[in-house]
Amino acid sequence: MATGSGRYLRYILFAVFGITIIYFISTSSLPSYAQPLTSGTAFSWERPGESTPSSSTNEIDDSIHLPQTTSVVESSQSEETTTPNVIPTIPSELSPPAPGERINATFITLARNTDIWEIARSIRQVEDRFNRNYNYDWVFLNDKPFDETFKKVTTSLVSGKTHYGEIPVDHWSFPPWIDQKKAEAVREDMRRRKIIYGDSVSYRHMCRFESGFFFRHPLLQQFEYYWRVEPSIELFCDIHYDPFRFMKENKKKYSFVLSLYEYVETIPTLWDSTKKFIKAHPEHISPDNSMGFLSDDGGDTYNKCHFWSNFEIGNLDWLRSKPYIDFFETLDKDGGFFYERWGDAPVHSIAASLLLRKDEIHFFNDIAYYHVPFTHCPTGEDVRRKLRCHCNPADNFDWKPYSCTSRFFDLNKLKKPEGWETQV
Numbered sequence: 087m088a089t090g091s092g093r094y095l096r097y098i099l100f101a102v103f104g105i106t107i108i109y110f111i112s113t114s115s116l117p118s119y120a121q122p123l124t125s126g127t128a129f130s131w132e133r134p135g136e137s138t139p140s141s142s143t144n145e146i147d148d149s150i151h152l153p154q155t156t157s158v159v160e161s162s163q164s165e166e167t168t169t170p171n172v173i174p175t176i177p178s179e180l181s182p183p184a185p186g187e188r189i190n191a192t193f194i195t196l197a198r199n200t201d202i203w204e205i206a207r208s209i210r211q212v213e214d215r216f217n218r219n220y221n222y223d224w225v226f227l228n229d230k231p232f233d234e235t236f237k238k239v240t241t242s243l244v245s246g247k248t249h250y251g252e253i254p255v256d257h258w259s260f261p262p263w264i265d266q267k268k269a270e271a272v273r274e275d276m277r278r279r280k281i282i283y284g285d286s287v288s289y290r291h292m293c294r295f296e297s298g299f300f301f302r303h304p305l306l307q308q309f310e311y312y313w314r315v316e317p318s319i320e321l322f323c324d325i326h327y328d329p330f331r332f333m334k335e336n337k338k339k340y341s342f343v344l345s346l347y348e349y350v351e352t353i354p355t356l357w358d359s360t361k362k363f364i365k366a367h368p369e370h371i372s373p374d375n376s377m378g379f380l381s382d383d384g385g386d387t388y389n390k391c392h393f394w395s396n397f398e399i400g401n402l403d404w405l406r407s408k409p410y411i412d413f414f415e416t417l418d419k420d421g422g423f424f425y426e427r428w429g430d431a432p433v434h435s436i437a438a439s440l441l442l443r444k445d446e447i448h449f450f451n452d453i454a455y456y457h458v459p460f461t462h463c464p465t466g467e468d469v470r471r472k473l474r475c476h477c478n479p480a481d482n483f484d485w486k487p488y489s490c491t492s493r494f495f496d497l498n499k500l501k502k503p504e505g506w507e508t509q510v
């Protein structure tokens with residue numbers, strides 16, 4: 087009996103204690119933390135003079151990119167002690183309000199389901215540094231169906247619309263003219279010589295797909311420009327303008343941030359196929375081309391220079407054009423994607439250098455980028471400070487001997503950014 091009523095008393099004490107705790111939590115000031123982010127009052131993207139606190143911050147229109155600092159300060163005064171200062175300063179000159187117009191463009195990522203957390207990192211950085219204010223769409227492609235986790239996580243991270251597509255089998259397999267035995271022998275040989283990805287079948291499908299097919303996927307037909315994003319990249323600086331718009335307004339078709347020499351074992355006969363193409367299709371070669379970027383002897387031999395294609399912003403209509411397709415098909419027929427290990431970087435680079443005018447290729451000094459193992463950190467302290475960069479300038483690869491970027495500058499008679507000599 088005594089133990090029974092003791093237990094009863096303990097229940098009551100627990101209940102009272104529990105209710106007290108719930109009361110404190112529900113009346114504490116914690117929720118006001120989140121409130122400004124959703125209510126649109128303390129954290130406002132409204133235009134001066136406009137006050138529709140319920141309007142969605144996700145809509146793409148020109149009103150969302152004009153942070154109104156005075157209203158922020160005023161409305162947060164009453165909550166001074168509990169509300170974090172989400173817009174601490176007047177927007178700097180280099181983060182101007184994004185204008186309303188959007189380009190017909192998308193981000194594009196090729197990935198496996200297992201890449202989810204690596205691509206999540208990349209997306210977060212692209213969003214934080216740029217896309218949160220622009221809300222461009224993002225297309226994801228895979229040779230297998232994407233799983234629910236992949237779709238859920240990426241949809242929650244991307245501020246624009248997300249699209250998920252499967253790659254048609256034809257675009258991710260051996261074409262009928264490839265001798266499978268010969269291809270297998272090559273892989274075995276490359277495995278013994280320890281050539282990176284040399285024994286991989288899927289890596290070859292990936293390189294062929296990126297070279298000749300991604301831009302023809304139905305999900306990309308609706309777009310004019312693309313920005314390729316790979317897993318585990320980093321962006322070190324704010325992007326203070328719309329690179330898509332820059333590309334369009336300046337009639338650029340292809341762009342890069344890093345360039346280097348290709349590993350020769352992977353492309354021994356790529357230049358032979360290229361020369362064959364030049365001979366067969368002289369009409370496709372631009373009169374003002376960048377052969378000087380690719381060759382030191384007027385086109386006789388390839389110097390292995392290429393733009394590093396894990397970052398690229400480019401024009402899809404150019405890739406879908408007859409000159410590019412004719413080039414890709416010449417290479418594809420020769421079989422080097424399987425009999426060697428041709429990468430999409432030299433393929434895109436040779437095409438851009440031969441088919442485009444020099445001034446259609448752009449180097450983005452102000453997009454700071456890392457993909458293992460190379461870093462592009464903008465040259466020029468002033469730029470780095472204004473763009474709030476967090477890369478170490480000593481890591482910048484641009485002016486090192488193994489980079490081809492100096493060559494690009496010389497060929498185009500561009501003035502190298504101040505301070506480049508100190509990084510050689």
Ligand SMILES: Nc1nc2c(ncn2[C@@H]2O[C@H](COP(=O)(O)OP(=O)(O)OP(=O)(O)O)[C@@H](O)[C@H]2O)c(=O)[nH]1
Pocket residue numbers: 195196197198201227228229230288289292315316317396458
């Ligand atoms: N769906 C799919 N995507 C792939 C496959 N292999 C590579 N990818 C994607 O293709 C892109 C390039 O592949 P990576 O493995 O990053 O190749 P890499 O950049 O040359 O080498 P790393 O130094 O390993 O990054 C990445 O976006 C990958 O997610 C594959 O078999 N299936």
Ligand SMILES: *[C@@H]1O[C@H](CO)[C@@H](O)[C@H](O)[C@H]1NC(C)=O
Pocket residue numbers: 190307308309310403
């Ligand atoms: C975007 O570009 C694609 C490819 O050029 C085109 O087919 C499509 O009509 C364009 N969409 C808009 C809205 O302009």
Ligand SMILES: [Mg+2]
Pocket residue numbers: 316317396457
């Ligand atoms: Mg990669």
